[in-house]
Amino acid sequence: MDVAQEKLKSDLAQRHADHLYRSRQTIDGPQGARIIIDGKKYLNFSSNDYLGLANHPDVIKALQQGAEKYGVGSGAAHLISGHSMAHHVLEEELANFTGRQRALLFSTGYMANLGVLSSLLQKGDAIFEDKFNHASMIDGGLLSGARLQRYLHNDTHSLEKKLAASSADTKLVATDGIFSMDGDAAPLKEIANITKKHSAWFMVDDAHGLGVIGEQGKGTLAHQNLTTDDVPVLMGTLGKAFGTFGAFIAGDETLIETLIQKARTYIYTTALPPAIAHATSTSLKLLQKEYWRREHLQDLIKQFKQGAIQSDLKLMPSDTAIQPVLIGNAEKTLSIKHKLQEKGFIIGAIRTPTVPAGSERLRITLTTSHQPEDVDQLIDALRQSL
Ligand SMILES: *Cc1c(COP(=O)(O)O)cnc(C)c1O
Numbered sequence: 001m002d003v004a005q006e007k008l009k010s011d012l013a014q015r016h017a018d019h020l021y022r023s024r025q026t027i028d029g030p031q032g033a034r035i036i037i038d039g040k041k042y043l044n045f046s047s048n049d050y051l052g053l054a055n056h057p058d059v060i061k062a063l064q065q066g067a068e069k070y071g072v073g074s075g076a077a078h079l080i081s082g083h084s085m086a087h088h089v090l091e092e093e094l095a096n097f098t099g100r101q102r103a104l105l106f107s108t109g110y111m112a113n114l115g116v117l118s119s120l121l122q123k124g125d126a127i128f129e130d131k132f133n134h135a136s137m138i139d140g141g142l143l144s145g146a147r148l149q150r151y152l153h154n155d156t157h158s159l160e161k162k163l164a165a166s167s168a169d170t171k172l173v174a175t176d177g178i179f180s181m182d183g184d185a186a187p188l189k190e191i192a193n194i195t196k197k198h199s200a201w202f203m204v205d206d207a208h209g210l211g212v213i214g215e216q217g218k219g220t221l222a223h224q225n226l227t228t229d230d231v232p233v234l235m236g237t238l239g240k241a242f243g244t245f246g247a248f249i250a251g252d253e254t255l256i257e258t259l260i261q262k263a264r265t266y267i268y269t270t271a272l273p274p275a276i277a278h279a280t281s282t283s284l285k286l287l288q289k290e291y292w293r294r295e296h297l298q299d300l301i302k303q304f305k306q307g308a309i310q311s312d313l314k315l316m317p318s319d320t321a322i323q324p325v326l327i328g329n330a331e332k333t334l335s336i337k338h339k340l341q342e343k344g345f346i347i348g349a350i351r352t353p354t355v356p357a358g359s360e361r362l363r364i365t366l367t368t369s370h371q372p373e374d375v376d377q378l379i380d381a382l383r384q385s386l
Contacts, residue, residue: 018330019330019331019333019334019351020330020351020352025037025346026038031047031049031054031055032047032049032052032054032055032369033047033052033367033369033370033371033374035346037346040344041344042344042345042346043344043345043374043377043378044345044346045345045346045347045365045366045370045378046346046347046348046363046365047365047367048208048239048240048241048365049240049241049243049367049369050208050212050240050241050297050321050365050366050367050368051211051212051217051241051243051286051290051293051294051297051367051368052243052293052367052368052369053241053242053243053244053286054243054244056243058282059243059282059283059286060279061282062278062279062281062282063244063275063276063278063279064275065275065278066086066273066274066275066276066277066278066279067275069274069275069278070086070273070274070275070278071275072273072275074087074270074272074273074274075270076270077267077268077269077270078105078260078266078267078271079260082270082271084271084274084277086275086277086278086281087105087271087272087274089277090105090277090278090280090281090284091103091104091248093284094248094284097216097218097284097288098218098219098234098250099218100228100234100250100251100252101251101252101253101256102250102251102252102253102255102256103248103249103250103256104248104249104250104256104260104266105246105247105271105272105277106246106247106248106249106263106265106266107247107265107269107270107271108237108239108246108247109136109205109207109236109237109247110136110139111247111265111269112136112237112247112248112249112265113134113136113139113140113205113235114140114143114264114265115140115249115259115263115265116140116203116235116249116259117140117141117143117144117146117172117174117203118140118143118144118145118262118264119258119259119262119263120144120170120172120201120233120258121141121145121146121172122144122146122170123145123146124146124168124169125144125145125146125147125168125169125170125171125172126146126166126168126170126171126172127144127147127148127149127171127172127173127174128149128151128159128162128166128171128172128173128174128200129141129148129149129150129151129173129175130150130153130154130174130175130179130186131151131152132153132176132179132181133150133175133176133205134176134205134207136205137174137176137205138150141174146168146170147168149162149166153179153182154184154187156187156190156191156194159173160194160198163194163198163200170201171195171198171199171201172201172202172203173191173194173195173200173202173203174202175191175204175205176204176205176206176207176208177204177205177206177207177208177219178206178207178208178209178212178213178320178322180207180322181322181324181350181354181355181361181363182316182322182324183208183318183322183323183324184317184318184319184320185209185220185223185224185319185320186204186220188204188220188221188224188226188230188231189224189225189226189230192226192230192231196230201232201233202230202231202233203231203232203234203235204220204221204231204233204234204235205235206219206221207236207237207240207247208320208322209221209223209320210236210237210242211240211241211287212241212294212320212321213320216287216288217241217287217288217294219236221234228251228252232251232252232255233249233251233255234250234251235247235248235249235250236248242280242283242284243283244276244279244280244283245272245276245280246272246276246277293368296368297321297366297367299372300370300372300375301319301320301321301323301366303372303375304323304364304375304378304379305323307375307379308323308325311379311383313325313379313382313386314326314327316361321365321366321367322363322364322365323365324350324361324362324363324364325361325362325382325386326359326361327360327361327362328359328360329358329360330351330352330357332360333349333350333351333360333361333362334351336349336362336385336386337349337362340362340381340382340385343384343385344381345381347362347363347364348363348365349362350363362382364378
């Protein structure tokens with residue numbers, strides 16, 4: 001035991017020395033553009049609450065009403081007695097929202113990705129993933145037992161070469177719609193055409209697109225004019241733009257029934273609290289109806305990019321709420337993050353293994369809750385800190 005303990009300690013010390021150590025900061029109060037840490041108020045540019053719904057009074061009220069009606073815990077897995085009316089209604093609303101026959105709720109996006117990939121694929125099959133896909137899709141691919149191949153980021157030639165060389169019976173291509181650490185969009189139409197040509201499944205994880213872009217917040221597929229036929233498997237999360245918690249897979253009847261039978265991260269886990277599902281129905285209505293949330297966010301994105309370019313900041317090719325500033329090494333990224341925090345800004349320092357070594361960055365996220373003055377202040381602070 002002592003030897004094992006010493007090994008952990010030396011691994012942790014090495015992480016520190018490499019500037020890769022992760023630590024948490026405790027937020028006192030709700031998520032938002034302004035947050036409190038250790039009694040001090042900060043401007044927060046690190047949240048995925050893109051539309052400012054996590055602390056919206058109507059969503060809070062719906063959660064309270066949901067708790068009055070359904071209690072707190074769901075008490076069982078969906079297949080036993082944990083599937084409540086609140087879950088069922090939300091699934092129907094999400095199916096309708098995404099224009100698909102069915103939707104299935106999962107407790108988290110991580111679990112949805114593990115569940116869908118390990119249900120559709122097994123040993124002998126092949127999965128093709130963008131190099132920058134979210135960790136949960138990479139892990140889902142590994143868990144499935146299929147041969148995992150990673151193609152170059154957004155590179156359809158690299159993908160097609162790998163697909164053409166594969167003789168697997170079942171093939172699946174999976175990509176983020178909007179990449180979580182880069183903010184750029186995948187070329188979904190081209191990928192959809194390639195997957196059709198090679199008779200492969202196509203799955204899109206739209207954690208950062210749904211709610212935020214497209215007409216009525218219908219995400220990257222709507223934004224790029226893709227149909228259900230182009231993308232048979234759609235995954236969305238509810239903890240980001242929806243401001244609540246959970247995730248879903250949307251698709252046709254056969255896909256969803258298959259997941260109910262086979263997805264172990266659906267079957268062997270407690271259903272998420274029904275009150276959360278009830279609150280999510282309210283945020284779904286708000287995000288569809290309140291166009292101004294997306295418009296205001298788009299204005300802030302434009303303002304930030306213009307200001308950053310004028311200040312010679314190294315932006316990455318993103319038009320979304322995720323605006324990374326490339327720094328290029330872990331030590332510098334961390335020290336800039338600390339400098340910004342001293343000035344009153346919270347920004348994520350993204351290091352390896354989350355992104356490839358050499359592409360360490362500040363991950364700035366803008367939200368509907370920010371004001372133009374906040375963005376001006378951020379640009380000033382970046383100019384002084386870089
Ligand atoms: C956040 C995220 C997930 C995981 O969703 P959770 O509900 O937080 O588990 C999956 N995929 C992508 C692209 C994400 O950004």
